[in-house]
Amino acid sequence: MDKVKELQTIIREFAEKRHWIRENNGKDLALSISLEANELLECFQWKSSSEALETNLGSIKEELADVLIYCFRFADEHGLNIEELILSKLKKNAIKYPVL
């Protein structure tokens, strides 16, 4: 099993054990990605990037993990392959933003 699928299984099992899995909850997962991204942003509020990283690294790591966990759940729930999504988007970005 590849590492991404292994992580998705661990995350899904974590949610299942707590009865957090619901059908058709793409909207809630997308909302959760955004909310956790804002919690990540909050770690930087009123600080420079370097100040935030020096003083809030623990929280930054936790909020980044929350964002990634919901991204992995979203992809898992919708049968989307994360590796394919990223590689496909990078390919598209390379065309849109050519190296000058």
Ligand SMILES: [Mg+2]
């Ligand atoms: Mg959080």
